[in-house]
Amino acid sequence: MKKYIVAVLFAATLLSYSQEKSTSNLWASDRPDGHAPISIMGDHTHHKGEFMFSYRSMFMNMNDLTQGNKDSNISAVHSNYMVAPKNMDMTMHMLGAMYAPSDKLTFMVMANYIENDMTLIMRNGMKFSTNSEGFGDVTISGLYNLFNKNRKAMHAQLGLIIPTGSIDKTDVTPMSAGNTVQLPYPMQTGSGSFGAKFGLTFLGQQDKFSWGNQFTSVIMLNDNDQDYKMGNSYALNNWIAAQAGKNLSVSFRLEGALINKINGTSPLLNSMMVSTADTRNSGGIYVNTGFGLNYLVRRGSLKGFRLAEEISAPVYKDLNGVQLRTNYNLIVGAQYAFH
Template sequence: MKKFAFAGAMIASCTLASPALAHDVRADDHAPIGVSADHTHKKGEIMFSLRYMHMEMSGNQIGTDSISNDAIVTTIPNRFAGMPMQPPTLRLVPQSMSKDMVMLGAMYSPADWITLVAMLPYSERESIITTYAGPTGTTVLGDFQTNPKGIGDISAGAIFPLLGQKPATSDTGTELNLRAVVGMPTGSTDETAQTLSPMNMQMTMTMPYGMQSGSGTWDLKPALTLKQWAGRWSFGAQYAGTIRTGTNDNGYRLGDVHEGSLWASYLPAQWISLSGRVRAQSAGKIDGLNPNVMGPVQTANPDFSGGERVDLLGGVNFVATHGPLAGHRLGIEIGAPVYQNVNGPQMTGDWMLTVGWQKAF
């Protein structure tokens, strides 16, 4: 974070002498950094971006209600009960998970009516799970940790400007953009980890669905983004979806995801904008079952997936208007859920952070 703070200070030092409102670029020309596919480019322009995203999860819920570890291991049935070495109830309980992702992006506009886009993600996850001893009871045996990492599903496609592009010399305008992107099954769905069983045995198991870096399917990723500028204020709305096609080689399909965002930004000066955003998300259940994912843990049951959530986020955008960093952009956005309704038991989110750099040529 010190590096990002230094970068923000450098951008500020290159912009303090600029006028109050722009004659070329504004910090709010781009949406908050947590919003993707919000803008297009003019013919011949290229833009590179690098985003870092961090997310923390802890605790468990069923619906909107919290549930304790002891309640999970004594009352929630094990889907695989009756199979060899499978107890009647869940015996492994996730305690926390963190996820770090780096997303490399590129955009190129061969013509004013189309901007090509591509995104390459790399993620690392860390999960801590508590194992309870034996087939019943509330005696804790111990904890273990899993740390999957790898390249995720690469996305590529295009963004089309449906309604105008705000003139660089104007402080008012409206844009409407359509994203048509496909997610390719380049991420792994077969990662394994060492686990601690209720019988105190170290076992190598295929990790559950949410700990894999890929979906295993070709996914459609449409988005529709509306932005409007009015002096120092700007506003935006976006729908973004992830629609799975078919079933992957392991016999399942992740749930579709539908997400809507509304935001407002204020421009104190040309080089900086402050934003507030509300995001609502609905995720479907996993369809199917990976026969290699089996165990007395909630994350192995596809029925315990999906749900709804609402997040509130605040952000800041910087843009250097002249000097050695002219055209470089830095965005920061941090937020937390205010509503979560899950098909539980599931772990729930605590907070998330996105920091990103962008530069067009």
Template sequence: MKNIVKIAVALFAMVQTIYAQKNTELWSAGRPDGHAPISVMGDHYHGKGDVMFSYRYMRMNMEGLLQGSSEISNAQGHDSGYMVTPLNMPMDMHMLGVMYGLTDKITLVAMAMYTQNEMDLQMRMMSGMTTQFSTSSSGFGDVKLGMLYKFVNAKRQSLHAIVNLSIPTGALEAEDVTPMSAPNKIQLPYPMQIGSGTYDLDLGLNYLGQTDNYSWGSQLRGTYRFDRNEFDYSLGNRYSLNSWFAYKVNDWISFSARGEVLAEERINGANPNLNPMMVTTADTANSGGKYINGGLGFNVYVPKGSFKNVRFGLEYAQPLYQEPNGIQLERRETLTFGLQYSL
């Protein structure tokens, strides 16, 4: 946390440096690398009266078990006292967003999402035999409303703040049938729920810079949960630092590389409807962790013609290091692509 504060102070100090430079040349979003890699949100702002619509699709895959940074088998997971352990979990997210330039300094933002989760699990019975089963959940998640505030844009560098509020519209009562509950449905564990159930504050600082053919940026971000939800728990706070570098090949396409440091705290509280000894995903000790991720991608931008201001972005990301708390599924690849259109 101390390192994150130091980074925030350094970014604010950068504002003074940019203001001190007498140069009116502005950072510009009107180029393929004028937006960050498609997985990064809140990376740019708009001028007064400008509108942008966006659609993103993200698929994240998790498979195999980790205990801390070490791989373990499902048998070892059972030996740790859990009757059920997960095998894999693919997650699909569809995100719709809109941005509107209220003034040249303030951009309003809104985002809604639809999530689909699937999980294959293994149960070890008293006889020692194992059987597999699957659960799934889907629905509209929490809605995010907020604003971006531009501090400065000069010397082809820019700095803005991110302030979002997540409204708990996503379901917390996703249910499915398991071998223990058949033929009835029971409430699914934490990773399979669609919403947080709490009002969450999302704060961030975003720095951007560019030359004729290159651009770069860093985004410091934190998500803070307010109180606990109706099931007496809240998801852990989340802190991340994203940095990226992009090369503009021409007016139409750019390629990017991104690195992310991510820390997630454990779930606070516990849902009384879940048995933490039944399955690893119902035990709050098995939540949160530390991660370092890397991604490669490209952006395509249409600067003129009938499809002017249409963008397409794609990024493939992979964990470079991960140390989850307790026993959790190992995070694998994440594929994100999206379309953006500005008016």
């Protein structure tokens, strides 16, 4: 089933290439629909000498349990583990910067700060919560323009993930006798491993709307100092944005993502204690939809300043093992580009 989902999304990407008529114009980013939805990173490049700074705030809510593509429950998890997760909230603050030393090449750096809160239930019905926060991993990328003609453009991305985030976050639990213990994988703020990021983005425009297709992959390169590495991930995004005035655009996005299981096991975690400490309950396939708004200031002292938001939710999932289900993601952000 997973292969069929990926094939359908890939076909949707290919079909979009034939939906425009050639003109003599270049694809342009200086219009409200000239950027992808705010959830998409590395969607555009810049002209020589241009800078852009960005800030994004993402809130993700996870609630209820899923096993494979079916609903599960706390009782089912308690049949195999002493503790089951009930819900989780994650807030991520993302800072980004882009600079183009030439028309062909744009450099990009992304850093983030993460806050995690999880509520869990023991077999005896007792509820408790764990918390963690800290800086995440940093990504440095180069975006290289392949072409820009006939109001279509394509660029490639090559990036390095630097493990600046922590994999040593701890907290007190009812079973730890007042001592802090290692928190499971979803509660860590980093991967502990170097990674390579590869991407390819295609963009197209008409007079009143734009669209794009982006494939990205993240390949983890080494085991961290706890003898595991996060699963590789692959994502295919397709979006269309239509102008709703001189300064505003609305967008719709369809995403398919495949995330592999965690490879290896941390010796600091007991996989029989809680389901989130068992690497068999990690990764899966996801299909998400998103709706966004993008507002661009086109005149005056704030020319080049954008405000954007997107809310997304899953429409299909097939998860490995038993995991919390994502209810929605909300991202708001601001971008400012200047010469």
